Amino acid sequence: MTTRESDTAPATVMKGVFLPGDATAEVREYPVPVPGPGELLIRTGASGICGSDIGYIYRGYKTHKGLNGKPAYKGVIAGHEPSGRVVAAGPGVTRFGAGDDVIVYHIHGCGVCRNCRAGYYISCTDQEQRKAYGWQRDGGHADYVLVSEATCIPLVAPLTYADGALIACGFGTAYEGLRRAGVHGGEDLLVVGLGPVGLAAAMIGRMLGARRVIGVERNAERIEFVRSLGLVDDIVLADEKAVDNILELTDGVGCAVSVDASGSTPGRATAIGGTAEWGRMSLLGEGGTLETEVSDSLLHKQLTINASWVTSLQGMEDLAGMLAAAGLHPGVVISHRMTLGQADEAYALAAAGTTGKVILVPDEADADVVR
Ligand SMILES: [Zn+2]
């Protein structure tokens, strides 16, 4: 072998996680990718496991509307919530370079449709060009991830990679819902469902000035965990008396703003019932149905209901800046920090849904980027 050949050969192989769709996660070997025009190679610092990974890929491949029944997951390296350090830049890259720490917005869109131009790559209307990390292109559950520069957002100090992984999806989603509902100082906030997105809504809601945050949760183990974080002022058990208990806590008025992060029909009903007259609500949880009586529950209360999916590139960048300025660390909602080699165990924990967020970090022996 000549020196020239060894120079051009892939520098190393890397570990990456493949999801066969049978409730397991496999660690496989892949070549380390080389960035092309407009691309960056990121050394992964942290990569979150999301509820959507569990529901649409891990337990069995499911489709999304618009995909003609074909599974949304294309057998790539999983993980759409990466954060890490740029180690190499391809030609034509202008904003980021080696050594920069970034959060990766989880979808690259066509860049020219109406939604992309507004920064909502999530809603890109070009199904050929729209590619989500961990779904249609290789994602962050790997030692390295190849990303488009356009999807990178600065990870500003003192945010950590773990914080960045949370902002990449769940915190961005919570922020957008609160932004649309317009929560502001002196108002009470109701958060139904205290999984990672609900906890994000609690932290961001308080940052945006909510006076009091009331959480609703049905899982006793999760309630223990949430109490230890101090992100909510009161926790109401999700049962048939939940609305009465919310009204009692608010002198019969309810909360000015509410967020459903439960994705359940009874959870959404609780959010509607716990919202005050002229209140604003955002639906963030995926799946299921919304069932409600209309006159007394919605019209006569003059309610506004927003349906919100993820956030924009700029929304995510604004949020990261605000959290950093406030000295807040989204990483506090992490209950399990596992290494890439423990991916199977990590997915099983996340699928059990009893705790906070589960994230993957590099194996200890290879932890060359720490933040
Ligand atoms: Zn996610």
Ligand SMILES: [Zn+2]
């Ligand atoms: Zn587009």
